[in-house]
Amino acid sequence: MKKELLLIVSYWLLSVSAWANINTEATPSQREDLSKMLLHLTDSLEEDYDLNLLPQVRVLREQSRQLGEKHLQARSLLLEGLIRQHFGDYKHSLVLHNDALAIAKNLDSPILEVQIYLALAQLEMDLERFRYAQQLLSRAYTLITTRIDAEQSKKLMGEYVLWQGSLYLLKGSYRQALATLSKHSLSEFRGLSSKLALARAWAYLSIGAYPKARLLMNSNYINKSELSQNLHLRVRYQLMNATAYLQAGEFTSAIHTAKLALNETFGTRFLTEQSKLQKVLAGAYAQLGDFEQAHLYLKRFALSQQALNLQKRNNKLLQLEAQYSLAAQKQQLSVLEKDNALQAQQLIQHQQQIDNAHLAQQRGVLGLLLIALVLGFGYWRWQNKRYLITLKQQVAERTAELAERNKRLQALSFTDSLTGLNNRHYFFSVIDAQIKPQSSPQSEKQEMIFCLLDIDHFKKVNDTYGHAAGDLVLQTVADILKQCTREGDLVIRWGGEEFLIVMPNMTHNEAIEAVERVRRQVECFPFVVNEQAIQVTCSIGFAPYPLTNGANKSLSWEQVIELADNGLYMAKKEHRNAWVGLHSLNHPLNCSIKHLNKDYRSLINSGQVTASVSYQT
Template sequence: MIRLGAPLSWLLSLLFSVSVTATELASPEQLEKSLAGLNETLKSDFDLSLLPELRKLRRDAQAIDALEIVAQTLLLEGQIRQQYGDYQQSLVLHNDALQLAVERQDLALMAQSRLAIARLEMDLERYNYAQRSLDDVHQLIVQLHDKSQATPHVAHRLLLAHRLWQGYLYVLLGSYHQAVAALHTEDLVVTGTPELLDKLLLVRAWALLKLGRYQQAQPILNQVAQSNILIRNQRMRIRFNLLQSMAWLQAGEFQKTLGTAMPALMETFTTRFLEEQADLQFVLSNAYVQLGDYQQAHLYLKRYALSKDALNFQKRNNKLLQLESQYALATQKQQLSLLEKDNAIQAQEIFRHQQILENTRLAQQRGALLLILALALLGFLYWRWQNKRYLSLLEEQVKQRTAELDERNRRLQALSYSDSLTGLHNRHYFFSAADKLLAQSRDVSQNTIFCLIDIDHFKQINDSYGHAIGDVVLQQFAEVVTSQLRAQDELVRWGGEEFLLVMPQTDMTTAQQVVERLHNAVAQYVFSHDDQPLSCTCSIGFAAYPLRLADAQLASWEQVLELADNCLYRAKNGGRNAWVGLKLPAQPLAMTFEQLQQNMETFTVTSTQLAG
């Protein structure tokens, strides 16, 4: 009875386990419902805590051979990892999904995988590869339309996503007109895809703002503001506020700019959205400049520079990590192959020696021992020689690589201090070298003149002739001004159409002569591009450093620069094509800096006075 009971109980347990396993397998409808729920959750934010649930869903889909759901989970996990900077694993997951789509000949799934890869390539700044993937997506959408493999809703959604990321790529490449042309929805049915439509509209508004067309961007932003997607997705909400603040800035609504950008910037401090944080800091800096609060503008400009440096460092690290992982994988495979070959050779050698030793052990024991010792000594000497040779070669390579890195760092520093359009030093260079340039000017007998030069009506030149002609005017303007300067003078592109001229060891009389000379040179010069002549003038404001105030106070160079900017404002407000300088007495002033600002008219000298 006992012998029959044991097999019977084993059979019953086996049947029970099979039945339990069969009941635990989920149906395709349940898996699709779970996938839809995860998709809806990810529309709000990409959360790492969703990875275990995604992997469980993928295992359940693999158990019932639901390969489309498997591919969708691979794409979702790849997007989550991409958001957190794991580009290598994200690329592997996207390629796995693409491989499943190719095996199933699912054109819609292939297009989704290609779109995910294109977005990843954009994050890695490999724009050529991103464009190739987008071209492949376009071909797949055409095939879907011809073969009618997908429902109209899926085809329209893929077409909308393709236009969204194609326009986004154009914006990243600086082709803003192409982006505006690509991001249109007139011929698309956009029902059922509000998140894609809102993203497309935001990118279109971004491109319009880059072109300075805030009047066209504002209605688009108003349309997006009515969507509930902004409430759910934090990044889209921050991006919307950034674009809205840019629109307010271009419209001249600077208080509204501060009111929109400041809360959005505070929201980024607890997030990983470093790029939006840097852009918001730049917008705030520009708004404070327009409001005349240069201290706050300078503060946010420095924060913007730090954020951009951190962002660039993060991008460089991501690229280096990807290259290092690929190199490490290739090296590991090569080493494994070499080890396998070496092990096979060593095994054959050992077997051969064992046979020789066994056959001749008694007769040639002493000779074999001496031979082995000689071989061991030679091998040791050879190893020592190879080791020294390798170490010397490695040291030489390290020295060469160190020299190359030093040279690259030097070039990067030079690039960061130079304006790519005019070849002049930029604002960053001046801030870093200001103390050195002004070291000799702390002696009262040695003055340094700060001179701010602004091209008159430069915006009209851009609007009338285009930004390309405007860039040519900036280059020729820099050449004309530089030709009128002395050897010790330093010309810096301060921003936009504004330049800063630093004239060390210069008194006010000489400064007026230099300013008058370069003012006349610009007015007489005929700017041209492609045989298209045009003329322009400039307005100039200048002041001298050091500046002695009441109670033996010494004004900072930032305050002197602010006085020069006030003189520039007076020159522009007085009709432009003029210069205004601040000519102070040699003895210290019996007033504070604020009092001097209020009584500047007493000490100013203008080009009209000089002419009279």
């Protein structure tokens, strides 16, 4: 009788444990609704990537997880990873793709594995890790050719050909790209014909075969409705048209097409296409002899390339952090599984000891022992919940720490480490937004003043007192500029001992007062270096924006900065501890910006350019 009672209690304990871990199964109607939701999200993603889809994808993932639909859960992870990957969030995208890959391998779903390998290969190509991208493409190709039948593998083979050709294009192997993209007829992959045709056309343009590229771009393989819906695809198509015009010598058509495409890239993340379009415009203007416009677009191309390189560096850093975070999570899960296994083994041993003790006890003692077992089990469950709560808190703290590190990383990229001021990279990221309100002046107050400041004889300070003294002078001057400027002004460490101040909504007379205040503050400030007082002065040049010449042609903000730099050079050459401020260009002044920069002083002396100076001429 005692033995039968012990068996009943043991079975009851196992049933309670199994009931606590069971998952709710999905009904056929719930499974159908989730499948329809997945199909809708997949179709929306093929048209264009949209961040507004993320909440719906997360709802699909959570419901699939709760209902035990592993296949739908893996596909929702892949969809979210693709959206984040498109918008440059490589860290979370890598984690999501790896989670989806783990589920797909457990389900033994080769089609889903191929799709995940292709997505990971695209991510590695974005990070310029071509060797890893090739390894992932090779794994996808092996699965397509060995484990998937011919009917199902047709679309997957088209995607593989597209990304393998794109990889060769990125590596500069244009002949290999053409060989890969030309192995199959475009009619075999109707859903991918536009992308494959554009990839093959780009390979032809890369080797200078623009007639063949034009034939492809004007063929029926390019789906015009798909171009109108997909902004990224449309911009790439216009970029190829502009490149073809440039190679064919049709420079005016190249400029028109490139400008249309460039306008569509504003406010997007298409930095690569933007820089290529600027390069095409620079080349076309140079061929037409408009070297001023060519130089302008060449400078913008250089700035875009710098921003693109910085973005790639940051993306690679975030990808390394994601790999570290993923490895740390796997290690924590492994430790947790070992702890759970040890606890289960200890529980079994304890249960065996209780069973052996029960065989020698009275029926009354057996009842008390059963109560003790229930209390012990409840205590174990409580301890386990406490442990899980502690683990969740640690994960939350780690997530918050990583978010804070990302914020600090962005702040560091925009901040000069010595002076604490914003740097050139920050200036280039905000200047276009700053000058937009200045484009339609309504009153005299609508001018924006660009002011360049340079410390006089700074090299002498470094040579005489050492670089530590020079750093102290730079930091002190930066503090003076913060105190002498308004809250809405931009104070930028422009480079070396040079600073840029941008003062919006300011008249010429107010600008004179502001720069004179800065000059006096620097001149009168008691700089103490190695317990020795030194005299530090500065020279300043400034110019207003917007500014037009005699032909009513507006100068760009880059040209206005050049004029301010000319004023700075004139102040240093003529006097030092002085400033020169441009007021306006008198009519008529039909000369190029190059001539204006070269003869700046003579034009001021002749009265063709109105300027103010702080010294006696």
